[in-house]
Amino acid sequence: MSEYSILIGGKAGEGINTAGLSIAGLFSRLGYYTYMYFDYPSLIRGGHNFALIRASEKKVRAHRTPVDVLLAFDQKTIDNHRDRVRDGTTVIYDASQAVKAEGYGLPLDEIREEEKAPPITGNSAMLGALARVAGIDRGVYEDVLRATVPAKHLEANLRVARRGYDAAGEVFTVEPLAAPALPVLTGNEAAGLGLVYGGLESYVAYPMTPSSNLLHFLAARAEDLAIKVLHPENEISVILMALGLAYAGEKAAVGTSGGGFCLMTEGLSLAGMSELPVTIVMGQRPGPSTGMPTYTAQSDLHFVLNAGQGEFPRLVVAPGDLEETYAWSATALMLSWKYQVPAIILTDKTLAEGAFSFDIGAVAPPPDQEPALWDGAGEYRRYARAEGGVSPLAFPGREGAVVKVSSYAHDEAGFTTEAADDVRHLQEKMLAKGASLAAELATYPVVKVYGPHDAGATIICWGSQKGVCIEAAERFGAQVVQPLILAPFPVRQWKEAMIGAGRVVCVENNATGELARLLRQHGFDPGRPVLKYDGRPFAVDELEARLGEVIA
Amino acid sequence: MSPERFAGKPAGGLISPAENTWCPGCGNFSIQHMMKSAVAELSEEEGIPLENFVLLGGIGCHGKLVDYLNVNSFYGIHGRSIPAATGIRLANPDLKVICHVGDGDIYAEGLDHLIFAAKRNSDITVIVHDNRVYGLTTGQYTPTSPFGFRGRSTPGGITEHPINPLELMLAAGATHIARGYTKKIRHLKDLFKEAIMHRGFSFIDVLQICATYFNLTDYYNAHAYELQEGEVDIGRFESALGKIREWDYDREAPIALGTFYSVEKPVYEEKFRALTAGKPDRRALVRKAIQEWR
Numbered sequence A: 001m002s003e004y005s006i007l008i009g010g011k012a013g014e015g016i017n018t019a020g021l022s023i024a025g026l027f028s029r030l031g032y033y034t035y036m037y038f039d040y041p042s043l044i045r046g047g048h049n050f051a052l053i054r055a056s057e058k059k060v061r062a063h064r065t066p067v068d069v070l071l072a073f074d075q076k077t078i079d080n081h082r083d084r085v086r087d088g089t090t091v092i093y094d095a096s097q098a099v100k101a102e103g104y105g106l107p108l109d110e111i112r113e114e115e116k117a118p119p120i121t122g123n124s125a126m127l128g129a130l131a132r133v134a135g136i137d138r139g140v141y142e143d144v145l146r147a148t149v150p151a152k153h154l155e156a157n158l159r160v161a162r163r164g165y166d167a168a169g170e171v172f173t174v175e176p177l178a179a180p181a182l183p184v185l186t187g188n189e190a191a192g193l194g195l196v197y198g199g200l201e202s203y204v205a206y207p208m209t210p211s212s213n214l215l216h217f218l219a220a221r222a223e224d225l226a227i228k229v230l231h232p233e234n235e236i237s238v239i240l241m242a243l244g245l246a247y248a249g250e251k252a253a254v255g256t257s258g259g260g261f262c263l264m265t266e267g268l269s270l271a272g273m274s275e276l277p278v279t280i281v282m283g284q285r286p287g288p289s290t291g292m293p294t295y296t297a298q299s300d301l302h303f304v305l306n307a308g309q310g311e312f313p314r315l316v317v318a319p320g321d322l323e324e325t326y327a328w329s330a331t332a333l334m335l336s337w338k339y340q341v342p343a344i345i346l347t348d349k350t351l352a353e354g355a356f357s358f359d360i361g362a363v364a365p366p367p368d369q370e371p372a373l374w375d376g377a378g379e380y381r382r383y384a385r386a387e388g389g390v391s392p393l394a395f396p397g398r399e400g401a402v403v404k405v406s407s408y409a410h411d412e413a414g415f416t417t418e419a420a421d422d423v424r425h426l427q428e429k430m431l432a433k434g435a436s437l438a439a440e441l442a443t444y445p446v447v448k449v450y451g452p453h454d455a456g457a458t459i460i461c462w463g464s465q466k467g468v469c470i471e472a473a474e475r476f477g478a479q480v481v482q483p484l485i486l487a488p489f490p491v492r493q494w495k496e497a498m499i500g501a502g503r504v505v506c507v508e509n510n511a512t513g514e515l516a517r518l519l520r521q522h523g524f525d526p527g528r529p530v531l532k533y534d535g536r537p538f539a540v541d542e543l544e545a546r547l548g549e550v551i552a
Numbered sequence B: 001m002s003p004e005r006f007a008g009k010p011a012g013g014l015i016s017p018a019e020n021t022w023c024p025g026c027g028n029f030s031i032q033h034m035m036k037s038a039v040a041e042l043s044e045e046e047g048i049p050l051e052n053f054v055l056l057g058g059i060g061c062h063g064k065l066v067d068y069l070n071v072n073s074f075y076g077i078h079g080r081s082i083p084a085a086t087g088i089r090l091a092n093p094d095l096k097v098i099c100h101v102g103d104g105d106i107y108a109e110g111l112d113h114l115i116f117a118a119k120r121n122s123d124i125t126v127i128v129h130d131n132r133v134y135g136l137t138t139g140q141y142t143p144t145s146p147f148g149f150r151g152r153s154t155p156g157g158i159t160e161h162p163i164n165p166l167e168l169m170l171a172a173g174a175t176h177i178a179r180g181y182t183k184k185i186r187h188l189k190d191l192f193k194e195a196i197m198h199r200g201f202s203f204i205d206v207l208q209i210c211a212t213y214f215n216l217t218d219y220y221n222a223h224a225y226e227l228q229e230g231e232v233d234i235g236r237f238e239s240a241l242g243k244i245r246e247w248d249y250d251r252e253a254p255i256a257l258g259t260f261y262s263v264e265k266p267v268y269e270e271k272f273r274a275l276t277a278g279k280p281d282r283r284a285l286v287r288k289a290i291q292e293w294r
């Protein structure tokens, strides 16, 4: 099997992320499936940024530690990544930065000066050199540059890239595959497209890593996708605006991370009580508090499951890859409207900002879901008792309807009440909606199983850890089980998936085993924990080693 | 809970069957009845269908108003009516969106939203039931309580001075600023109508009697006067500011009632309209975006 790993590193502000995406694009064009992990501290200039790109004939959704090519803009990149360099690793470095390394030294300052090119074109020189080392045709990287560099700077970039190409030598050959060139998207982009597919009309957000890029993406594409994108004063305003939009009949979603979600919890409770649909994209990062803004974690599961006061149903989806992110962002939005409940799409930095080849052909179109609308007969009551707890919707402006929603305990018409009977019915109606939602979800495959069922060993994981677990499981011939829905928890499907599971381990990017705790709450054995909580996702080889200690 | 409001005189039918729980003598009654009349009259005079009015409530005694009128309503949470109102207006430009908020509700808990709605000139109307005390939580001081006010949380008297909300709103960029008083009901109704019809962010601070915790009737009766034509140039910031500073909610001074400022500026919600107009097929747009990726 052909597979390649490349690392490109340098200071923040040097465009490492874009360069990484170009490298992913290079392999993608040759028919390879690609993945990129981007590691950066929370600063704008300086520090150390790096992108790890892995390209393979088969689906990859995780990185490996060793690399075939190391592209270094500075000494830090060489020093920090010594453990990734093996026999056969080619190093390409900026020789004008007094970098000590063995490999191809590119005199970037000189090249840029001679070509009268701006500093950022150093990335193109690296791309050119990489193409040469990997035996990739000049036309291919030129294509990539044409697609990514603005026309104004294209010529300079092409010149500089060629200098990089000429300065290196061919070390190995990446054979073009017969597979189609898949687009490379981030999880945020897949979520945004999925939301719009599901009917999104407005997206409201306040910037917070790792969800800011979803805001940026939708804002940049607002016209192409015919949506409104709003950035108000804070997250409290964000979710309240979304609820106002929903009340008036417009489908809205919001995006944030843990700190912003803290502020949204009062709006979340309001959504629960007033039965206004809202979809929240919650990108996790390490906490508590500001934590590590640009790193990754799966440590907000119980927060999103329990956020808000009182008891109300919610949908919590944790997609594990782009295809699931796309399909379930659409579905979550549609189901939140059908059941008039808040829906939370739980991602994390690994998934949200990671870039992956996106195979729309592998996505079964999410089934259509329509909200129940008022038929106009008789007197409108916003909270009319109905089969399954879902009352038909009407929106203000509708003749003959007075639409009253409320944060208070209310009767069927929406008037405040504290009468024992009324509030009991209200609570039961909410619970009934949760039961209806759970029943509907039982018809979807929401517990995913991969690998041989009779393996005698099972790896449990959720969210972004899906890819690395599936790959590492192959080494042990183990089965992988992944719950896509965390609330309402798919008890029946889980039970079935775990029959004959054998030895069980539960892999998570957190310190306390949050999925394990949820499983225990439902009476299931989560097996032995394999946890990582340093803000970085597992590398495949790293996870293999850790699993070896517990299941081999 | 009947929708009889559609038959006969609209104003009569606008009162809902919800049981009223305000204290006898509370200023909220005046605001409720004048809002009801304003809605009914605007509906008749301007041809605005009753179903196009939306009332929002904050949390406090004032918020109950939205239960008492048979009009579309969003009974929200403490201090948060304004962003919800903005969302409603964003979704449907035909709606007349009116927030009933309390002084604790909006000047304490919700101040950021108030300032930003003014700054962006959101096309909503904010009516502050400014009784200068927390009513529903039984008598604590608010941001507009006068210096020395003894509330249940400050028995020794507060050592802070009140904010002047009109001055704050002028600085924030509100395009329509007025003050009313619950004992001047006809005047109040006219202020309501004017504010609702203003295109852009309109703000009315209503001096409201709290019969139970802070009854300032005598004080207001002695000091309040209605602004006369020409007394303030409502199109000029400096003129409005001068009048607004005449009384600072603290020291003894004449208290002007009426409109201090009213100008036209581009409305926040309008710039988003074109984006979603005409029911576009978003699924086709998504497929296209994926097909033509980068």
Ligand SMILES: Cc1ncc(C[n+]2csc(CCOP(=O)(O)OP(=O)(O)O)c2C)c(N)n1
Binding pocket: B059, B060, B061, B062, B063, B078, B101, B102, B103, B104, B105, B106, B129, B131, B132, B133, B134, B135, B136, B137, B142
């Ligand atoms: C987040 C939050 N904090 C506190 C409260 C409790 N609370 C209810 S009403 C109120 C004060 C209301 O004062 P004001 O806005 O002046 O309204 P009034 O009752 O005087 O009309 C408070 C603090 C609440 N409901 N929500």
Ligand code: SF4
Binding pocket: B021, B022, B023, B025, B026, B027, B028, B061, B062, B131, B135, B136, B209, B210, B211, B212, B213
């Ligand atoms: S406490 Fe004051 S504001 Fe509240 S109802 Fe009584 S009089 Fe009115």
